[in-house]
Amino acid sequence: MTSSHPPVEFPAPESSDDAVHGSGAVSVPEALAEPTVNVRAKWITGVVLVNLGINAVLYAPINVLLGLQAEAIDPAAKEGILSLVTAFGAAVALIANPLTGALSDRTSSRFGRRAPWVFGGMVVAVVALAFLAAVSALVGGTEVTGTTAVLALVVGWCVVQAGVNSAYSTIAAAVPDRAPIGQRASIGGLGAMGQTIGILCGAVIGFVVGGNVGLGYGLCAAVFAVAVVPYLIWRDDPVLPRGLAPKFALGTFVRGFWIDPRKHPDFGWAWFTRFLMFVGNQLTIVYLLFFLKDEIGHENPAGGVLVLTGLYSIMVLISAVIAGRISDASGGRRKIFVAGSSVLIALAALILAFFPVWPAAIVAAAVLGIGFGAYLAVDFALITQVLPSANARGKDLGVVNIAATLPQVVAPTLAWLAVTRLGGYTTMFVMAAAIGLVAAALVYRIKSVP
Secondary structure, three states: OOOOOOOEEEEOOOOOOOEEOOOOEEEEOOOOOOOOOOOOHHHHHHHHHHHHHHHHHHHHHHHHHHHHHHHHHOHHHHHHHHHHHHHHHHHHHHHHHHHHHHHHHOOOEOOEOOHHHHHHHHHHHHHHHHHHHHHHHHHHOOOOOHHHHHHHHHHHHHHHHHHHHHHHHHHHHHHHHHOOHHHHHHHHHHHHHHHHHHHHHHHHHHHHOOOOHHHHHHHHHHHHHHHHHHHHHOOOOOOOOHHHOOOOOHHHHHHOOOOOOOOOHHHHHHHHHHHHHHHHHHHHHOOHHHHHHHHHOOOOHHHHHHHHHHHHHHHHHHHHHHHHHHHHHOOOOOHHHHHHHHHHHHHHHHHHHHOOOHHHHHHHHHHHHHHHHHHHHHHHHHHHOOOOOHHHHHHHHHHHHHHHHOHHHHHHHHHHHHHHHOOOHHHHHHHHHHHHHHHHHHHHHOOOOO
16 A cells, blocks of 8 residues: 655664665664654544454453353353353453564564454454354253353353454554554544444344344454454555564563563553553442442342443543544643543542432443543553554553553452452442542653653
């Protein structure tokens, strides 16, 4: 494809096969150059749709399909089976995200660095979804039972997570690859919109299929396959010359996943504040069903969760797009938006802590959605501006994504301790608010981003 991003001249590195001697400068290939020209709307559309497909594939199984399969295997042990399957899947996600990002940084395909991994991740996930559908049919016919069925679920879901995270890490890296700094928060907002619509799409799939698990997996596979096509067509993914791909050495490759916060303090603070923010957000929502039932006394807790989730999602959609555009238009100011959104998330938690009534829960859901939507859009842009190296954006963003995945393990543990040992739901929500406020304060330790 012909691209509008020309090569630029950088100071020569200590050694390079492509150095232009005599002028003291090196012509940086387009794949590694800092982008300066705004990307087109159709490219952004492709990125948004990939995010939509990824989240549809993740949330329909997590919310409905895997649970139905666990119940079909053993109704008495369904909670344990589901926890086992999702825990192994989360572990694979923690590894696959930075690993595939790092491998894409080294890819010298004629189709570019990121697009082959987006496509390959989709293919792997679709095959694994078909496997899970087949497992469902076999369990229903009693050909597969007990431990074998559980093992099949674990394997299938782990492969889905590997494929999805391959696409996720590389589509995230494509944004700083191609979009200039002044456009990234806007794209981050639209990406968050795609994620939210994908989550809602997953909920719709889970609702419409009823007990037909195989149909649900088929719809997930179809949505993902269709969603990546526009990006592959409009990918604008320049080729990394083979001579510039670093030689592979296992020790060096593994050590590269540790990014020393003493050498890269802004990256370290961005990672840590993102981790805190996701812990606080997860604490606010992890026991929502039980909170509505036990504290508020809602007559239909599941219906209440649906209402609150829908309102939250609408607010995320709106605030992510608006906050991203305002941040870009402000001359690239990021920290005030990230800190302000962190405060809003803390406010939502405090509303739930001290006003355990249904109208207050509605207000809290709206405030939480506004805060988290703005956070997703602008913090993504901030993170792309503190990445240590243009050569390793995929790997570095994969490391950043651990900060969003690890809270799925940490937050439920903290929530259990708060509710059962430290005073109940009020303690849990105050803890969430305190974590959010700490994150808001610490974001100002980042010095290189306004």
